[in-house]
Amino acid sequence: MTMQLARERARKLKADVIRFCERDMPADLLDKSRRHQVLHKDDYVRWMQLLHGQGWAVAHWPSELGGLGWSPLERFAFEDQLARLGCPWIIPFGVKYVGPVIYTYGSAAQKQRFLPRIATTEDFWAQGYSEPGAGSDLASLRTAAVRDGDHYVVNGQKVWTTYAQWADWMFCLVRTDREARPQSGISFLLVDMRSPGVTVKPIPTMDGYTHVNEVWLENVRVPLENLVGEEGAGWTYAKFLLKNERTAGAIVGMAWHALHRLKELAAEVGPDGKRPIDQPLLRNRIGEFELSFLALEEAAYQAVEAMMTGAENGGEASLIKIRGTELYQEIAQATVEVLGPAGIAWDVEALHSGGLPPLGPSDAGGILKDHFYNRAATIFGGASEIQRNIIAKGVLGL
Ligand SMILES: Cc1cc2nc3c(=O)[nH]c(=O)nc-3n(C[C@H](O)[C@H](O)[C@H](O)COP(=O)(O)OP(=O)(O)OC[C@H]3O[C@@H](n4cnc5c(N)ncnc54)[C@H](O)[C@@H]3O)c2cc1C
Numbered sequence: 018m019t020m021q022l023a024r025e026r027a028r029k030l031k032a033d034v035i036r037f038c039e040r041d042m043p044a045d046l047l048d049k050s051r052r053h054q055v056l057h058k059d060d061y062v063r064w065m066q067l068l069h070g071q072g073w074a075v076a077h078w079p080s081e082l083g084g085l086g087w088s089p090l091e092r093f094a095f096e097d098q099l100a101r102l103g104c105p106w107i108i109p110f111g112v113k114y115v116g117p118v119i120y121t122y123g124s125a126a127q128k129q130r131f132l133p134r135i136a137t138t139e140d141f142w143a144q145g146y147s148e149p150g151a152g153s154d155l156a157s158l159r160t161a162a163v164r165d166g167d168h169y170v171v172n173g174q175k176v177w178t179t180y181a182q183w184a185d186w187m188f189c190l191v192r193t194d195r196e197a198r199p200q201s202g203i204s205f206l207l208v209d210m211r212s213p214g215v216t217v218k219p220i221p222t223m224d225g226y227t228h229v230n231e232v233w234l235e236n237v238r239v240p241l242e243n244l245v246g247e248e249g250a251g252w253t254y255a256k257f258l259l260k261n262e263r264t265a266g267a268i269v270g271m272a273w274h275a276l277h278r279l280k281e282l283a284a285e286v287g288p289d290g291k292r293p294i295d296q297p298l299l300r301n302r303i304g305e306f307e308l309s310f311l312a313l314e315e316a317a318y319q320a321v322e323a324m325m326t327g328a329e330n331g332g333e334a335s336l337i338k339i340r341g342t343e344l345y346q347e348i349a350q351a352t353v354e355v356l357g358p359a360g361i362a363w364d365v366e367a368l369h370s371g372g373l374p375p376l377g378p379s380d381a382g383g384i385l386k387d388h389f390y391n392r393a394a395t396i397f398g399g400a401s402e403i404q405r406n407i408i409a410k411g412v413l414g415l
Contacts, residue, residue: 018088020322027094030087034098037071042104051103053383055226055369058141058183064105065112065138074112075136082120082128083136093266093321100270101277110142110179111135113261115188118205118254122246131186131207145175145189145208145232146255152177153403155190156199156252160234162191162206169193169206169244171214171237177397181217181230184210189234190255193248205251207243208234224389225365259399260334268341268394269317275348276306282355282378293355306348313340332412335404342394343401349388356381 018026038047046060056064068074077092078084087095096107107113116135119127134140151158160173171191181187187208194202208215214237219227246254280303283294293299320333353360359377367374367382374382395401409415 020326023088023090023322023325026088027090030091031094031098034095035102038099038102038104041071042067047104049371050105052380053387054371055386056105058180061105061108062138062141065108068107069137074107074138075116077113078116078120078136082132089325090318090321093317095266097266097270097273097317100267101273102270103274106267108138108141108180109261109265110144110184110188111138111140114144114258115142115186115207117261118188118245118258121257122205122254124242126242127207127245140185141180141183143178143181143184143187143210143232145178145181145187147177148174149176153400155255156203158190158192158203160189160191161195162193162204162239164193164241165238167241168238169241171206171208171234171239173234175232175234177220177229178217178232179229181210181232182219182227186210187232188245190251193251197249200252201249203251203255204248205245205254206239207245208237208239209243212237212239214238222390222393224386225363225368226386226390228390266317266321268337268345269314272310272313272341272345272348275345275352276303276310278380278384279303279306279348279352279355282352287357299351299355302351306344306351309340309344313337313344316340330412332408335399335407338398339395339401339404342391345394346388346391349384349391352384353388356384360385 046064049056049060065074072083072085073095075083076085076087076095080086099107112135116132119131123131131140135142146155148158148160160171160175162169162171169191171189173191175189178187187210189206189208190203191206192202193204196202210217214235216233216235218231218233220229220231222228280294283299283303284292286292294303317337320329320337323329323333356377359374359381362374362376362381363385364375364382366372368386373379
């Protein structure tokens with residue numbers, strides 16, 4: 018596909034997404050999402066199934082598996098546009114992460130068993146990579162899988178496992194060889210969360226919600242047929258997956274959406290009869306956010322195009338992640354300040370019930386919730402320091 022055609026298709030896709038949002042998106046779900054309310058499992062399943070109904074949930078998969086042959090540019094533009102419109106995020110663990118690993122490296126039986134249910138979100142997946150002591154330094158993970166007949170017996174602990182409380186399955190990195198060098202002894206296992214010995218313990222986060230969990234694995238028996246690819250080759254599959262994790266357009270769209278809302282709120286007349294935007298310092302700050310956003314947007318789209326033509330320098334995904342997450346956090350901080358007293362009044366109950374915050378506009382509580390949660394955006398998916406190390410090594414040759 019030529020770049021010209023890819024750009025045209027990306028533009029058309031953005032227009033289709035806007036139309037879908039206006040015409041087909043259930044009002045209650047869109048309202049909840051735009052007000053940054055707490056979404057529950059059934060909201061997310063409904064959302065993912067709506068996308069699947071459009072052919073979009075797995076549009077990046079090969080066409081024989083239901084894909085639409087999207088270029089990376091279309092994929093990026095799609096996530097960017099959804100986020101600009103304030104739609105929920107695409108739950109990535111099935112369709113974006115483990116699905117491609119299974120169709121690239123899995124057995125025929127695994128493809129047949131898992132892929133259709135991933136595409137429809139009939140199975141909800143979680144990502145079991147991180148452990149206490151193995152986050153940035155993932156290769157030092159210690160959860161062990163030992164062969165016993167036609168099973169592995171798994172013992173260990175995963176941590177920060179997003180939505181493990183809802184998951185039917187968890188893809189899991191385990192150590193199958195303690196003697197080999199750290200990366201070579203790792204395997205990629207698919208663990209049924211209903212197996213005896215799996216315990217999920219919630220970790221409350223400062224936004225008053227449970228996104229993340231500890232997952233304890235005690236003598237969990239996993240059939241050998243749930244090993245993806247070869248034993249000991251899990252690090253290769255893990256890295257393949259992480260590449261997909263780092264190239265998401267949503268961060269550009271989220272920054273745009275947050276900045277747009279900040280400008281709206283700043284232009285509203287407050288109880289003192291004044292508009293926050295008329296304060297020169299705030300005006301200047303918003304102007305700087307605008308410039309940073311334009312630079313991010315331009316850099317991000319150039320980077321995706323470079324990846325498509327093979328002209329990438331290897332640091333693109335890291336650059337977008339650093340710039341996007343940091344800008345988003347700065348905009349969120351400014352928005353909370355512009356909200357004044359409503360930026361301090363914090364009602365977790367209202368967020369869970371879909372109710373209204375005690376003060377300020379109807380999305381004030383949600384803005385605060387997102388602000389708290391997104392402190393983690395510069396940590397998950399590879400912390401900013403790690404992204405800077407990648408750029409230093411790969412691009413600057415340090
Ligand atoms: C909200 C949230 C959701 C998450 N969801 C999941 C999930 O679903 N599945 C999953 O497997 N994991 C998940 N994670 C875990 C996430 O991937 C890790 O938190 C992340 O990789 C960082 O690892 P860590 O927390 O162990 O911190 P550490 O690796 O201990 O890092 C601590 C600090 O040291 C810095 N640091 C570490 N090494 C270096 C270095 N070499 N050079 C410079 N600085 C360094 C880091 O940047 C960081 O600031 C989630 C985390 C959060 C916060």
